[in-house]
Amino acid sequence: MECYSLLRADVPALIDHLGKFGEVVAPHRKGDVSYSFESVLDSSQVVLDYNRTLLPLKKLFLPPVEKLMDFSLKNMSFDPVELTTQPRVFFGVHSYEMQSILRLDHSMLSGNAESNYFKRRKNSRFVGISFEPDDFHFSESVGIAIEEMEGFDLFLNEIDDDFQLYVLSDNGRSLIQGFKQIRTVEAELSGKREFKKKIRYHYNRLPRIFQYAYKSKVWADVAEKCVGCGACTLTCPTCFCFDVTDEVSVTAEDGLRQRTWDSCMLSTFAEVAGGENFREKTINRTRHRLYRKFKYITDEEGLPWCVGCGRCTAFCPAGISLPDIVNELIQEDEKAQYHHTVRV
Amino acid sequence: MKPQVAFFDFTSCEGCQLNKLNLENDLLDILKHVDIVEFREAMDDKADHYDIAFIEGSISSPSCVERIHDIRRRSDILVALGSCAVNGGINAMKNLHPIDEVRETVYGKDKYLFATLPAMAVSSVVKVDYEVRGCPMNQQDFLKLLIALVLGKQAPKYNSPVCVECKLKENECLYNRGMVCLGPVTRGGCDALCPSFGQFCTGCRGILSNPNLDGMLEIMTNHGISLDEAKKRMLLFNSNEVQL
Amino acid sequence: MKRLQDVKAKEARDLYYPTMCKVVGARQITDLEKWYELQMPAGQDLGHEPGQFVEVSAFGIGEAPISISSSPSKKGSFELCIRQVGTLTNVLKRYEQGDMIGIRGPFGKGYPIEKLLGKDILIIAGGIGLVPLRSLINYVLDNRKDFGRLIILYGAKSPAELLFKEEIAIWETRDDVELHITVDQPDESWTGNTGVITTLIPGLDLNLNTTIAAITGPPIMYKFVIMSLKSKQLNDDQIYVSLERRMKCGVGKCGHCQINGVYCCQDGPVFNYTDIKPLEEAL
Numbered sequence: 001m002e003c004y005s006l007l008r009a010d011v012p013a014l015i016d017h018l019g020k021f022g023e024v025v026a027p028h029r030k031g032d033v034s035y036s037f038e039s040v041l042d043s044s045q046v047v048l049d050y051n052r053t054l055l056p057l058k059k060l061f062l063p064p065v066e067k068l069m070d071f072s073l074k075n076m077s078f079d080p081v082e083l084t085t086q087p088r089v090f091f092g093v094h095s096y097e098m099q100s101i102l103r104l105d106h107s108m109l110s111g112n113a114e115s116n117y118f119k120r121r122k123n124s125r126f127v128g129i130s131f132e133p134d135d136f137h138f139s140e141s142v143g144i145a146i147e148e149m150e151g152f153d154l155f156l157n158e159i160d161d162d163f164q165l166y167v168l169s170d171n172g173r174s175l176i177q178g179f180k181q182i183r184t185v186e187a188e189l190s191g192k193r194e195f196k197k198k199i200r201y202h203y204n205r206l207p208r209i210f211q212y213a214y215k216s217k218v219w220a221d222v223a224e225k226c227v228g229c230g231a232c233t234l235t236c237p238t239c240f241c242f243d244v245t246d247e248v249s250v251t252a253e254d255g256l257r258q259r260t261w262d263s264c265m266l267s268t269f270a271e272v273a274g275g276e277n278f279r280e281k282t283i284n285r286t287r288h289r290l291y292r293k294f295k296y297i298t299d300e301e302g303l304p305w306c307v308g309c310g311r312c313t314a315f316c317p318a319g320i321s322l323p324d325i326v327n328e329l330i331q332e333d334e335k336a337q338y339h340h341t342v343r344v
Numbered sequence: 345m346k347p348q349v350a351f352f353d354f355t356s357c358e359g360c361q362l363n364k365l366n367l368e369n370d371l372l373d374i375l376k377h378v379d380i381v382e383f384r385e386a387m388d389d390k391a392d393h394y395d396i397a398f399i400e401g402s403i404s405s406p407s408c409v410e411r412i413h414d415i416r417r418r419s420d421i422l423v424a425l426g427s428c429a430v431n432g433g434i435n436a437m438k439n440l441h442p443i444d445e446v447r448e449t450v451y452g453k454d455k456y457l458f459a460t461l462p463a464m465a466v467s468s469v470v471k472v473d474y475e476v477r478g479c480p481m482n483q484q485d486f487l488k489l490l491i492a493l494v495l496g497k498q499a500p501k502y503n504s505p506v507c508v509e510c511k512l513k514e515n516e517c518l519y520n521r522g523m524v525c526l527g528p529v530t531r532g533g534c535d536a537l538c539p540s541f542g543q544f545c546t547g548c549r550g551i552l553s554n555p556n557l558d559g560m561l562e563i564m565t566n567h568g569i570s571l572d573e574a575k576k577r578m579l580l581f582n583s584n585e586v587q588l
Numbered sequence: 589m590k591r592l593q594d595v596k597a598k599e600a601r602d603l604y605y606p607t608m609c610k611v612v613g614a615r616q617i618t619d620l621e622k623w624y625e626l627q628m629p630a631g632q633d634l635g636h637e638p639g640q641f642v643e644v645s646a647f648g649i650g651e652a653p654i655s656i657s658s659s660p661s662k663k664g665s666f667e668l669c670i671r672q673v674g675t676l677t678n679v680l681k682r683y684e685q686g687d688m689i690g691i692r693g694p695f696g697k698g699y700p701i702e703k704l705l706g707k708d709i710l711i712i713a714g715g716i717g718l719v720p721l722r723s724l725i726n727y728v729l730d731n732r733k734d735f736g737r738l739i740i741l742y743g744a745k746s747p748a749e750l751l752f753k754e755e756i757a758i759w760e761t762r763d764d765v766e767l768h769i770t771v772d773q774p775d776e777s778w779t780g781n782t783g784v785i786t787t788l789i790p791g792l793d794l795n796l797n798t799t800i801a802a803i804t805g806p807p808i809m810y811k812f813v814i815m816s817l818k819s820k821q822l823n824d825d826q827i828y829v830s831l832e833r834r835m836k837c838g839v840g841k842c843g844h845c846q847i848n849g850v851y852c853c854q855d856g857p858v859f860n861y862t863d864i865k866p867l868e869e870a871l
Contacts, residue, residue: 031516055514064512068604071647073495076688078647080605102591109600110590111854112839118600121592214868227559228552229507229528231517241843244604244836248491248648250373255648257604261512264843266504267554272834273652273674276807278847278869282556288846296849301589317507317519317528317563496682497649498675 002167004182006156008048011163015043015091017179021125022087025060027053040091048092048158051134052309056237057090057097058104061120068257073248078257083116087123089175092156094131095148096139096307100237101126102151103305107240107297125171128155133195136310138323141199144307147189159188199326203304206326210295212336213329214287222325223282225318230263232312232320233289238305239263264288290325347395347494350382351425352415354401354408355435355463359480360426361400367483374487377494394419396493399472400481402428402435404463416470421493423474424466426481427548427581433479435463436583465584474499479548479581482534502533503553506545509536518544524567526577529555548581557586603839606645606690612665614684618749621716622681623657623669626689634666634691638723639698639802639830639858643838644668644680645690652676653835653853655720656694661730669719669751695838696857699724699802699828707800708736710792712813714743714785714805718751720830720857721804725759732764736798739766743785743805746773785809789816796821802858804830810871814861827861831870 006014018024023039026046030036035050037057055064071078101121108117130146131137139146149155153172156163165182167173176182201209233239243262248255262269265285270278279285293306306322313321351361367374381394397419403412416422427433438446439462447455466472474493476486485500492499506527510517518525518539525544527536529551538545551557557578564574575588613625628634634642636656643651652674658667672678683689709728713721728735740759744750750769759765768788770781781788785805801822803813810829817827833845833852845852848867855863864870 030514032521034516034520036514054516055511059514064514073648076647077608078605078690080602102589105592106590108841109592109595112603112841113595113600114841115600115602118592118595118597122597224556225559225562227505227528227556227563229505231507231511231528234508234511240841242836243842243844244651246648246650247488248495248497250370250487250491252377252491252494257647257650259604259842262843263508264846266508267552268503270834270844270846272832273677274832275673276832278833284869291848296846299849303589315517315520317517317525317567318559319563319566495648495679497679 001187002173003185003187004165004167005185006163006165006182008162010181011048011156012043012046013181014176014179015040015046018089018091018125018127018175021089021175022123024089024091026091030054037090046092048129049132050092051131051137052094052311052314054315055235056100056309056311057093058100058237058240060088060090061101061104061117062108062240062242062261064261066116066259068244068259070254070256071246072254074253083119085119085123087125089125089127091127092129093126093152094309095128095146096137096144096309097237098126098128098151099139099144099148100307100309103238103303103307104240106301107238125175126152126154127175128152130155130157130193132193133197134310135196136314137308138195138197138199138310139308140195141197141323142203142304142306142308146193157189164188197310197323199323200330206294206304207298209326209329209333210291212333216329216332218325218328218332219283219287221328222286222320225320226265226282226286227318228265228267228282228285229317230265231315231317232322233263233265234261235311235315237307237309237311238293241269264292290322293322294326346377346379348381348393349378349396349398350380350394350419351398352382352400352411354399354412354429354466355404356401356426356428356433358400363480363483364486367487370487374490377490392418396421396423398423398425399429399466400425402432402463403466403469404435404461406459406461409461409469412466412469421473422466422470423476423489424472425476425486427477427479427550428463429466430475430477431465431550431582432463432584433548433581437579438463439583440579463584477502477531477549478534482537484535485533500533502531502549504532505552506530506532506534506536506539506549508532509534510539513540515539518542519563519567522568524564524569524574524577526560528563529557529560546580547578551578551582551585557588561588603837603841604692606643606651606692608688609691611683611685611687611689616681617669617751617753620673620749621669621671621751623667624683624689625665625667626691627665628691631664633660633663634694636660636666636694636723637698637701638727639720640694640696641720641835641838641857642668642691642693642695643835644670644676645692646676646679646683647690649676649679651690651692651836653695653838655723655830655857657719657722659723659726659730661727669716669722671716693838695835696853697855698858701727704800705734706736706798708795708798709738710794710799710801711738711740711742712785712789712801712803712805713741714809714813715745715749716751717804717806717809717830718742721802722752722755724802729765736795737766738764739768739792739794741768741770741785741788743770743772743788746771747775747778784812786812786816789813789820792820794820794822800826800828802828802830807832807871814871824862824865825860829859829861829864829871830857831859831864832857
C-alpha cells in the first residue's frame with residue numbers, strides 16, 4: 001500500500017490542497033459539545049478528533065428537505081428541478097460513516113435508481129480518518145474496523161499524534177498530486193484502539209437471534225422508556241425513509257413539492273387516509289426499527305444495516321441503547337436455549 | 345366574492361393578533377384572498393356574517409361563553425388561534441387551584457363582583473373547525489391554514505414532535521447542553537424555533553396525541569430536575585390536556 | 589449489494605415527476621366515490637396489469653396511491669374510482685372533464701395473469717375493494733374464453749354504497765358470470781342477501797383444483813374470508829390478496845408501506861397468500 005507520513009500541523013495544508021478538486025466538506029464544531037459536517041471555509045477550523053457528527057454524511061446526498069419540483073396551480077403544470085452537482089471531497093470521514101454511504105447506495109440505487117442521489121454521489125471523493133471510540137461507538141461489533149478502508153480514496157491513520165496517509169485509489173492519488181508536505185514511509189496499522197461498547201455476538205449470529213425475537217418481552221421494556229421523538233432514526237446514517245408534501249405560496253398561485261426525512265418511530269408513519277394505522281403502538285415501532293437494522297435487509301444482503309456509529313444511542317433523550325437491546329435479546333435467547341437443552 | 349374574515353379576542357394577551365400584524369411582507373398577499381371585516385387591533389368595522397372567524401384567547405367567564413356562542417352562530421368556519429384558544433394555554437394553570445382561591449388571590453375582597461370560570465379551550469364551548477397552535481401562534485402556520493382554507497385543502501395537522509424539526513436542522517440537542525426540554529412530546533410545526541435559539545421547548549403547541557408521559561417525566565428527572573418541577577413544566581401550557 | 593459503480597448514468601431516473609393526464613370523464617357514483625376516466629398524453633396506454641396502482645397527484649395537495657379500476661384490455665384511456673376520505677381525495681372530487689391530473693405509475697405487482705389462465709376466478713370484494721378487482725373482472729370478461737368460471741362475491745355496507753351499479757346489472761344478466769351480492773344494512777327496497785361477505789362463501793360449489801380466489805376489502809375482512817376459504821379446502825397458494833398501506837413514493841424508497849421486510853408498493857399490492865402468511869404485520 002502506498003503510504004506517507006503527514007504531520008498534524010500540515011493537515012490544514014492538505015485540506016487546502018484538496019480544495020483544488022472541488023468543495024471540501026469536513027467535520028466542524030457545533031454548539032457546546034457537538035460536531036457537524038460543513039463546507040470548509042477555513043481549513044484550520046476543521047476538527048480531526050471528533051466522536052460523531054449530529055447528522056450523518058447522508059445529509060449531503062439525501063438532504064433532510066429536498067425540493068422535487070415547482071408547480072403552478074394556475075396552469076396545473078410543474079417545472080422539474082435541474083440539479084447541478086459540483087465535485088466534492090468529504091474529508092475526515094470515519095469508517096462506519098463510509099460504510100453507511102455504501103449501504104445507502106444500495107438503498108437508493110437498487111431497484112429504481114434515483115437520479116438526484118446518483119448525481120450527488122458521482123464526483124465525490126472520500127478521505128477517511130481513524131478515531132478513538134467513545135462510550136457509544138460499537139462499529140467493530142457490526143464488522144467495521146476503525147481502519148476499514150473500503151470506499152475511501154485516501155485514509156489518515158493517526159499514529160503518535162501525527163498521521164499516516166494511505167492512498168487507496170487512483171482518484172486518491174490524483175487528489176494528493178503536487179502536495180509536498182508528505183514523505184513515503186512503511187505502513188504500520190495501529191491496533192491499539194479499543195471499543196468500549198460491544199454486541200456480545202458476532203454479527204453473523206444476529207439474524208438467528210432476530211428470527212426468534214419478534215415476540216420478545218424486550219420490546220415492551222423499550223416501549224416503556226421510548227417517547228417516540230424520532231431522534232434515533234432521524235440521525236441514523238442508514239435510515240432513508242421520507243415523506244412528500246406540497247407547499248403553496250402565499251399568493252396561492254404556485255408552490256413546490258418537497259420531500260422531508262421521515263421516521264418509522266413516529267406514531268403517524270404507517271397511518272393511511274382512512275385512519276387505519278398499521279403500526280399503532282410504540283412496541284411495534286421500536287421492533288420495526290431494529291428489524292430494519294438487523295433482519296429485513298440483512299437477510300437479503302448479508303450485512304447488518306447498522307454501522308455502529310452510536311448516534312441513535314448518544315442522541316436518545318431517554319437513554320435507550322441499541323447495542324444493549326441487542327444484548328438483551330441475546331441474553332433472552334440464551335436463556336431459552338439453556339432452558340430447552342437437555343443436560344447430562 | 346372574497347371570504348369575509350374576522351378576528352376576535354378573549355382571555356389572552358393579544359400577542360397572537362400582534363403577531364399577525366407582523367406579517368408585513370405577506371399581508372398584502374393575504375388581502376388578495378380575503379376581506380378582513382373585524383380586527384380590533386387594526387380597524388373598526390362590524391358584519392353580520394363571517395366566512396371565517398379567528399378566535400384568540402381562552403373562555404374564562406360567563407360573558408365569554410355568551411359572546412363565543414354569538415360568534416359561532418355568525419361564522420361558517422371557526423378557527424382557534426394560539427394556545428389559549430386551542431387548549432386554554434397558560435390561563436388554564438388557574439384550573440389547577442380551587443376557583444375560590446384563585447378569585448381571592450386576584451380580586452381580594454371584591455372577588456364576588458367578578459364572575460369567573462375555569463379557563464377553557466374554545467372547543468370545550470363551541471365547535472372549532474381548525475386550530476393554529478403555539479404561544480404566540482406561529483405566523484407561517486397561520487398562513488398555511490389560510491391558504492389551505494382558500495384552496496379548500498385540509499389544514500395541516502401536526503402530530504410529530506418538535507424533535508423532528510430540530511434534528512432536520514441539525515440543532516445540538518438541548519439535553520446535551522444540560523437543559524430539560526419538552527421537545528420530545530410537544531407537537532411540532534414551529535420549525536423548532538425556541539431550541540434553534542438555545543431556548544428549551546416549553547410545550548406551547550400542546551402535547552402529542554398518545555404521549556408516553558411517564559417516559560417523558562423519567563427523561564426530565566434523569567436530567568436533573570425534581571418530579572415536581574418536571575410536572576410543573578409539563579403543565580405550563582397543557583393543564584387542560586395532561587393528567588399528571 | 590448494489591454499488592455506485594454498477595449503476596449507469598442513464599439507469600438513474602427522475603422518479604417523482606408525474607405525467608399529466610386529461611380527465612375525459614368524471615361522475616360521482618355514490619355519496620363518497622367518484623369515477624374518473626383519464627387519457628395519457630399522445631394516445632399512449634398506461635400499460636398496467638390488473639391490480640396495479642398509480643400515484644395520483646394534485647398540485648398543492650400532494651399525492652395518494654389509487655388502484656386502477658379499468659382492465660388493460662381497454663385501450664386509449666384508463667379509469668380510477670376514488671373514495672373521498674383524505675385531503676387529496678377530497679380535493680380530487682372537484683376535478684371534472686377537461687381538467688388535468690398528474691399520474692405516476694403504474695406501480696407494484698398486479699395479478700399474475702399467466703397463472704390465472706384456464707382457472708375459475710373467485711372474486712371477493714368488500715366495499716371499495718371492488719375498485720381494483722373490477723380491473724381483473726373486466727379483463728376476464730374481455731378474454732372470457734381464457735378463463736373458467738367467474739364467480740363474484742361483493743359485499744357493501746348498504747345498497748346505496750354499491751359501486752358500478754350499471755355494470756353489476758350487466759354482470760347479473762350474463763350466464764357466464766356467477767354474481768352474489770350482500771349488504772350489511774339493507775334498506776326497505778333491498779331484496780338480496782343480507783350479512784357480511786363471509787356468509788356468501790359456505791354455499792359456494794367450488795372446483796377445488798382449479799379455483800383462484802382474489803380478495804380485496806377493508807383490513808378487518810381478510811382474516812375471516814381466508815378462514816372461510818380454508819374451510820372450503822382451498823390451498824394457501826390459491827388465494828391472492830391486495831393490501832392497502834400508506835405509499836408516498838410508489839418506487840420502494842420512502843418506507844411507509846413496509847409490511848415487515850416487504851415493500852407493499854414493490855412486492856404487492858397483490859400478494860399470493862403464501863408470501864404474506866408468515867408476515868406478522870400483513871393481515
